[in-house]
Amino acid sequence: MIVRIMGEGQWKLADSHIVELNRLDDELLEEMESGDEEGFRRTLGALLDAVRQLGEPLPDEALEPSELILPAPDAGLDEVREMLSDDGLIPG
Template sequence: MIVRILGEGQYDVADDALDGLNALDAQVESAVDAGDEAALATALAALHDAVRSSGSAHDPDSLDESDLILPPADASIEDVRDLLGGDGLIPG
């Protein structure tokens, strides 16, 4: 799957990384629900680090559509809330 971190780029991430990413996504969602900016920053950093470490940079010249879109590291609670779906940032 192709994961985009807004403001940074796309990463090719194997489907078997999805469970770990979902666990981190739950932390992001909890921070948003609690209105905790510090916890959100920590959770987003962990989610971004997991995408980078489990994936590889997608060809920047490619026009491939992203399967998942993650907010940038400096996103506010409102920014993330706008991106959250019923399943969080990462469905599943």
């Protein structure tokens, strides 16, 4: 699976990592719904760090279609709300 972090680039992750990403995505969704800005920042950072640590970065010149697009680390609550589906940032 190819994951893009807006403003940073793309990473290739094994499909087996989706469970951990979904756990963090669920936590992020709960924090957004409750308006927990501090928790939102912490969990967004953890989600993006997980992608960076578990994935293999693609070269900048690679333009693969991204299966998941995640917000930039400095994205605000309102910006991320606009990106959400009913399942959060990560479907499933």
